[in-house]
Amino acid sequence: MRAALYKQLGSIENMVVEDLPSPTEKKGEVVVSVKAIGIAFPDVLLVQGKYQVKFDPPFSPGFEFSGIVKAVGEGVDAFKPGDAVMGRGYQCCREEVAVDAKQVWKIPASMNFGVAAGFGMNYGTTYHALKDRGQLKAGETLLVLGASGGVGIAAVELGKLMGAKVIACASTQDKLDTCKRVGADELINYETQDLRAEIKRITGGKGVDVCYDPVGDKFADPCVRSMAWGGRYLVIGFAAGEIPKIPLNLALLKGCALVGVFWGDFSRREPELAYRNTEELIRLIAMGKLKPYISATYPLEHTGQALADLLTRKVQGKVVVTTGR
Numbered sequence: 001m002r003a004a005l006y007k008q009l010g011s012i013e014n015m016v017v018e019d020l021p022s023p024t025e026k027k028g029e030v031v032v033s034v035k036a037i038g039i040a041f042p043d044v045l046l047v048q049g050k051y052q053v054k055f056d057p058p059f060s061p062g063f064e065f066s067g068i069v070k071a072v073g074e075g076v077d078a079f080k081p082g083d084a085v086m087g088r089g090y091q092c093c094r095e096e097v098a099v100d101a102k103q104v105w106k107i108p109a110s111m112n113f114g115v116a117a118g119f120g121m122n123y124g125t126t127y128h129a130l131k132d133r134g135q136l137k138a139g140e141t142l143l144v145l146g147a148s149g150g151v152g153i154a155a156v157e158l159g160k161l162m163g164a165k166v167i168a169c170a171s172t173q174d175k176l177d178t179c180k181r182v183g184a185d186e187l188i189n190y191e192t193q194d195l196r197a198e199i200k201r202i203t204g205g206k207g208v209d210v211c212y213d214p215v216g217d218k219f220a221d222p223c224v225r226s227m228a229w230g231g232r233y234l235v236i237g238f239a240a241g242e243i244p245k246i247p248l249n250l251a252l253l254k255g256c257a258l259v260g261v262f263w264g265d266f267s268r269r270e271p272e273l274a275y276r277n278t279e280e281l282i283r284l285i286a287m288g289k290l291k292p293y294i295s296a297t298y299p300l301e302h303t304g305q306a307l308a309d310l311l312t313r314k315v316q317g318k319v320v321v322t323t324g325r
């Protein structure tokens with residue numbers, strides 16, 4: 001089976017595709033013939049050696065996949081060969097993966113393999129962030145940074161579904177148009193407009209109840225200063241590079257909470273809630289209440305290009321790699 005491999009850390013261009021032996025099913029595992037793999041910013045960080053998780057080269061990127069069950073290991077009753085599934089694991093950018101059956105979900109016939117491979121991380125992170133960590137309530141105001149990106153667009157969609165008024169921030173008109181299409185109520189171009197002044201204008205001086213921040217850097221400070229009394233500032237990531245340093249007196253003055261969100265560890269530490277969250281998301285997508293947006297699909301050979309396009313802010317929504325299987 002073919003695998004997209006990095007033989008050294010650092011440059012995202014230096015990817016090769018090579019043949020590896022097929023994995024065999026161990027106790028409690030499912031072997032899946034992979035159709036599609038979801039690519040996200042953490043893959044870029046992984047290859048650059050900047051992510052929390054590290055592998056010795058050679059390794060494949062890819063934390064999520066969809067495909068058809070090829071074999072099941074001892075003790076696995078929930079799946080059988082031929083089932084259409086999605087799942088999570090490490091090193092998924094390859095034609096076959098062996099993963100823990102507890103990290104696999106059946107997908108409905110109406111869900112295509114691209115969507116199935118690509119929604120888990122972005123919508124899983126965001127559902128956990130807004131529901132479990134942010135306690136977002138209907139009628140509240142939600143500010144989303146990087147709102148046309150992978151987790152950002154999920155926050156716009158889920159925020160609207162949860163009844164919030166959503167203010168989407170992005171760097172270009174084209175990206176803001178995408179946010180509008182998926183339901184954003186208000187738009188701010190945070191590269192050309194004064195972020196703090198715009199939030200003040202839109203909220204009538206009250207500030208935002210929940211801020212969803214996957215971008216960090218220079219945008220974090222004006223957003224913390226724009227929190228409403230009792231607000232929740234959700235720390236998702238630092239796509240713009242710098243990890244911001246926030247003066248803690250702002251949390252005191254605003255009576256607001258700075259809330260960390262770490263979906264990977266949440267899934268490991270609270271597996272039952274994480275599994276239920278994913279089941280709920282699958283239901284919402286099957287019902288047509290969420291429509292994950294895939295802006296680009298790349299063949300396995302061009303996995304490096306998918307990572308490069310993420311790094312250079314060229315993509316919107318989700319990007320997916322397909323194996324051709």
Ligand SMILES: NC(=O)c1ccc[n+]([C@@H]2O[C@H](COP(=O)([O-])OP(=O)(O)OC[C@H]3O[C@@H](n4cnc5c(N)ncnc54)[C@H](OP(=O)(O)O)[C@@H]3O)[C@@H](O)[C@H]2O)c1
Binds near residue numbers: 151171172175
């Ligand atoms: N906490 C968790 O559990 C968790 C889970 C998943 C992802 N994350 C993190 O969330 C962040 C976003 O991930 P993603 O997969 O949604 O990425 P993405 O699809 O690339 O979106 C990131 C967005 O950030 C904005 N951005 C601003 N400056 C940027 C820069 N210098 N380089 C790249 N993007 C920049 C871009 O929008 P504009 O061009 O409009 O500014 C882009 O749309 C990453 O830091 C990732 O590690 C965290």
